[in-house]
Every structure is written in structure tokens, then in C-alpha cells.
Amino acid sequence: MVHAAFQAQRSFILIASKHQQPAENEMPMLLKPISEKICEIQNFRERNRGSKVFNHLSAVSESIPALGWIAVDPKPGPYVKEMNDAATFYTNRVLKGYKDTDKRHVDWVKSYLNIWTELQAYIKEHHTTGLSWSKMGPIASAQSTSSAPSGGPCPPPPPGPPPVFEAETPKADSSLARSALFAQLNQGETITKVLIVITSNPYTYICMCVLERLGNGEGAKNCLSPYPAHLPSQPMRGEGEGASLLGKTWAQEYQDDVPNLTISETELKQVAYIFNCNRSTLQIKGKLNSIIVDNCKKLGLVFDNVVGIVEIINSRDIQLQVLGKVPTISINKTEGCHVYLSEESLKCEIVSAKSSEMNILIPQDDDYREFPVPEQFKTIWDGSKLVTEAAEIVG
Numbered sequence: 001m002v003h004a005a006f007q008a009q010r011s012f013i014l015i016a017s018k019h020q021q022p023a024e025n026e027m028p029m030l031l032k033p034i035s036e037k038i039c040e041i042q043n044f045r046e047r048n049r050g051s052k053v054f055n056h057l058s059a060v061s062e063s064i065p066a067l068g069w070i071a072v073d074p075k076p077g078p079y080v081k082e083m084n085d086a087a088t089f090y091t092n093r094v095l096k097g098y099k100d101t102d103k104r105h106v107d108w109v110k111s112y113l114n115i116w117t118e119l120q121a122y123i124k125e126h127h128t129t130g131l132s133w134s135k136m137g138p139i140a141s142a143q144s145t146s147s148a149p150s151g152g153p154c155p156p157p158p159p160g161p162p163p164v165f166e167a168e169t170p171k172a173d174s175s176l177a178r179s180a181l182f183a184q185l186n187q188g189e190t191i192t193k194v195l196i197v198i199t200s201n202p203y204t205y206i207c208m209c210v211l212e213r214l215g216n217g218e219g220a221k222n223c224l225s226p227y228p229a230h231l232p233s234q235p236m237r238g239e240g241e242g243a244s245l246l247g248k249t250w251a252q253e254y255q256d257d258v259p260n261l262t263i264s265e266t267e268l269k270q271v272a273y274i275f276n277c278n279r280s281t282l283q284i285k286g287k288l289n290s291i292i293v294d295n296c297k298k299l300g301l302v303f304d305n306v307v308g309i310v311e312i313i314n315s316r317d318i319q320l321q322v323l324g325k326v327p328t329i330s331i332n333k334t335e336g337c338h339v340y341l342s343e344e345s346l347k348c349e350i351v352s353a354k355s356s357e358m359n360i361l362i363p364q365d366d367d368y369r370e371f372p373v374p375e376q377f378k379t380i381w382d383g384s385k386l387v388t389e390a391a392e393i394v395g
Contacts, residue, residue: 001044002060005037009067013131016070019140021133029142031071038064049247055093056105059112063087066116069123073130077123082276084116085294085314089273249273250288255280268307274299293318312337322348331355331373340368 012034022030045061048054066083069076091109098105126132133140243252243263250263250272258280263272266286274282274293281300284291290308293301298317303310305324312318313332320329321340328349331337336357341348343363350373352358358373374390381387 001037001041002064005034005041005064005067008033008037009070012070015140016131016133019134019137022140026141027071030140034067034070038067055090055097056108059087059090059094059109062090063116066119069119069127070131076127076130077120080116080120080123082295084113084120086275087113087116089292089294245270250284251275252277252282274301287324293320331358334358 012030015030041064042061045054045057048057051057063083063086066080069080072079091113094105094109243250243261245251248270250266250270252261252263252272253275255261255277256279258277261277261280261282262285263282264285266272266284266288268287269289271289272284272291274291274296276295277299278297279299282302284301284303287305287307288303289306291301291303291306291310293299293310293312293315295313296315296318299315300319300321302321302323303326306326309328309330310320310326311330311332312320312334313330315334315337317336318334319338319340322342322345324342325344326348328351329339331350331352332354334355337355338359338361339350340361341363346362350358350360352373356375358375360371360373361368362371376391377388378391379386379388
């Protein structure tokens with residue numbers, strides 16, 4: 001199914017290499033073959049939740065919307081990386097489960113993630129600021145898909161005409177069509193009915209009911225809302241804006257400047273995944289299995305109890321407050337992280353790597369005392385092995 005999805009994308013890129021950019025209303029039909037393949041893959045994952053390789057299926061399902069880069073303007077490369085990061089959340093689980101028992105799974109993870117790394121390299125070389133359409137030839141339309149060949153590698157963009165003609169060639173208005181298609185992932189059996197598009201305003205989401213309606217000639221139905229749309233099979237259950245429960249995962253994504261996000265009604269088996277939330281505050285009530293904060297900036301997170309681990313990765317300026325207990329907090333690739341521990345969580349282990357400006361605040365006399373986490377280390381050879389210790393921190 002993944003191979004078929006890439007073949008559909010290759011056909012689309014071939015159309016772009018021989019046609020001028022289409023009118024806005026033609027784009028949904030041109031994108032339909034790709035969107036159908038993406039939906040097929042995501043539905044397959046939903047139908048196999050009991051599979052022993054569900055984490056493998058989830059890694060593919062969560063990242064396959066990266067093929068929507070062809071509609072992202074102006075920087076499709078970073079969008080593919082975001083989808084790759086979404087896959088990494090699940091491939092890390094695969095590695096944890098198989099790294100000591102079956103090397104085939106480890107090799108599969110490396111091979112699969114390399115697909116998106118190679119796609120980023122291709123985009124950077126040929127489509128840095130968005131999909132390159134031909135400056136000559138007919139204007140693309142839905143009929144163009146029937147003549148597109150398949151197979152072989154994706155072609156580079158066609159050479160442009162001499163500079164003298166650039167000002168004379170009108171450019172089709174496609175601010176909507178080349179917007180960030182598929183940026184918000186959706187789950188559930190009804191995914192074949194709804195696709196998500198981010199317009200030039202990153203906080204406006206548009207539901208395009210293309211798969212059912214376009215076949216009947218009804219066109220795409222735009223349903224504007226200020227936050228990500230949620231499918232009927234996965235209703236919003238959090239008290240804050242945009243929180244949704246997908247299986248056992250609470251997802252809080254793409255929230256900016258929201259001071260009162262809340263996730264409640266939590267259960268011990270559930271996890272929380274906070275992605276790309278900036279200048280916002282989130283409170284998680286109850287007891288969870290684990291929490292992951294990924295690619296967030298200036299985020300305040302307050303939670304009650306976690307029985308597993310709290311992970312902060314690829315983030316900046318995070319303030320974390322524990323009200324109850326947590327056994328482990330991991331800080332990775334993060335600049336600026338303040339952790340406020342409770343009396344009950346003083347035995348928490350702090351694991352850090354590739355991070356800076358980390359401080360742990362310990363409750364003392366109705367206040368907090370701040371302790372910096374070492375960032376520099378000293379290593380010496382003692383004659384038989386390397387010995388590493390933290391360098392002293394002045395002040």
C-alpha cells in the first residue's frame with residue numbers, strides 16, 4: 001500500500017513536470033489518488049489494532065500523510081520532517097521491544113525512516129519552496145491523471161524558460177490548494193470521508209469531503225473552524241481546545257497562545273502526546289501511563305501523576321510541574337527546561353541528553369529552591385576505564 005501511494009505521488013509529480021499549475025478547484029481531483037492511498041493505509045491500521053505489529057502499522061499510518069508535501073507552501077521539507085517525527089514515536093517502541101530479540105525489526109525501522117530522509121533530500125534539491133510546476137505546456141486538470149505514467153524515480157522539476165518570459169507568465173492563484181494538506185492527522189473508520197487542510201492561516205482548518213462528494217460532482221465542502229476538526233468516531237473529550245482521545249493516546253497538537261488547555265477523564269493505561277504547542281499552558285488531571293512533549297516552545301505543563309515516564313524532546317523553554325508522583329523525567333534535545341517537583345516526587349530520576357539550561361526546583365519552606373542540572377562533563381582515563389563526572393557548576 002505504501003508503494004502504491006508513492007506511485008500515485010510520482011504520477012502527480014510527472015503531471016507537474018509537464019503541465020502548468022491548475023486552477024484551485026482542480027486540485028482536489030488531482031490529489032484524490034494520493035489521498036485515497038493514504039486513507040487506505042490509515043484504515044488498515046485501524047482495522048488491526050490487535051496486531052502484534054501495531055506499533056509498526058502506527059509508524060506507517062502516522063507518517064504517510066507526509067506525501068501531502070506536494071500541497072505545502074512554502075516549505076514542504078520541514079513538513080515531511082514533522083511526519084517523520086510522528087513515526088519516530090512508534091518506531092522507538094518497536095526498537096524497545098525488539099532491539100535485543102530480533103534484529104529484523106531494527107533493520108526495518110532504519111529502512112522505513114530512511115524513506116522520509118531521502119524524500120526530504122529530494123524536496124530540498126528540487127522543490128525547496130513548494131512543488132515546481134512547468135512554466136509551459138497545458139494547464140493541469142483532472143484529465144491529466146489518466147495520461148500520467150507510473151514506475152521509476154520521481155523526476156526533477158522541468159527547466160524554466162528564459163528570465164525574459166517569467167514576468168509574462170501568469171501564476172495561478174493557489175494559496176489554498178498548495179497549503180499544508182494532511183497536516184492534521186485523523187484516525188477512525190470514517191477517515192475516508194474527511195481530509196484536513198491547513199490554509200495560509202495556520203489556525204484555520206478546512207474539512208474537504210473529497211472522497212465521497214467529488215465523485216458525485218458536488219465539489220469539496222469547506223467546514224471552517226478555529227481548531228482541528230475531529231471525526232465523529234473520535235469525539236473531543238478534553239476540556240481544553242483541541243484535545244482528542246485516539247485509542248489510548250490523548251493528543252494535544254498545534255495549539256498557540258492558549259492559556260487554559262485541560263485534559264481530564266484520564267486512565268492509567270493512557271498516554272498523552274503534546275506536539276507543536278507554543279506559548280500555552282496545559283493541565284493534565286488524574287493518573288496516566290506516560291507523557292511526551294515534542295517540538296513545543298514556551299509551554300507550561302502541570303500534571304498530577306504518571307506511573308511511567310515524562311519525556312521532553314525537541315523543545316524549548318518548557319516549565320513542568322509535578323503535583324503528585326513521577327518516577328522518571330527524560331529531557332532530550334531541549335533548550336531551557338524548568339522542572340518543579342512535589343514532595344512526593346523527590347526521588348524522581350532526571351535523565352538528560354543534548355540539552356541545556358535545565359533546572360530542577362525543589363520545594364522548601366513553602367517556596368522552591370533551584371538546582372541547575374550539569375551540562376558539562378569531565379572524562380579521564382584511570383588506567384583501566386574511562387571515568388566521567390559532572391563538571392562543577394559555579395553559583
